[in-house]
Amino acid sequence: MASTAPFAKMNGIGNEIIVADMRSRADRVTAAAAIALNADAATRFDQIMAIHDARTPGTAFFIDILNSDGSKAQACGNGMRCVVQALAAETGQKTFTFETVAGILNAREHADGSISVDMGTPRFGWQDIPLAEEFHDTRMIELQIGPIDAPVLHSPSAVSMGNPHAIFWVDRDVWSYELDRFGPLLENHPMFPERANITIAQVTSPDTMVIRTWERGAGLTKACGSAACASVVAAARTNRTGRSVSLVTPGGGSLHVEWRGDDHVILTGAAEWEFSGSFDPSTGTWARDTESAA
């Protein structure tokens, strides 16, 4: 058995996050540990954000991201805010430079407690997302679900925010779609060789949007930060909104996304600590800290 590592159960406007402190150790959180933690109602999560020692000069930490099915994710905006809040509380520092498999990213905690994460630059090339077929223009790709002559969802925009996203535009309330039924089919559609995060988005004004996301490797979640970023970028690219948009997510929380003139996408929102404990990164066996809140 590996020695235990501290963790904090947190959430980013309802996106269920475990921040694991893997500093000063060489092992990684295993897929088996992720699956075991997710099987326990008390530690059920959408992503584990594992903080490792830096491996590149100029960065403070390397962050490894796991989905609840044990697979790896390249980006997790809501989880990054939880990491920032945990590290800011520990160190008093307000700005951080992280490395993930998708590259370097900067984040900052503001005086009001909200946190902004620079999610980097979006990519639109079909090979970058990736898609299985060549599409010259990924603002709208050919993909539909439901009856062939009356599809329920069709013609999504596709975007990479380091991870693959498809955004289906809808006119009706996002709750009126059976995302729990269509999500798994679309996530695993042959169009997406690395699977995809599936979002339905209703634009409500040039600077507001409501989204619901079926996450790759995690299923329906209360919020998905990279999907919020992908949705705003795709909405701006298709002239549905401007480049600065507030989003409402199923957790009831709100996120703000700005696609800056320098092409970087900035995600801003809250993060919340729930309880702390320690766990075995190889098996997922865990215990709550006795002084930790319920």
Ligand SMILES: N[C@H](CCC[C@H](N)C(=O)O)C(=O)O
């Ligand atoms: N909840 C995350 C996204 C996780 C994406 C993950 N499901 C993937 O496999 O790409 C967020 O806030 O950005």
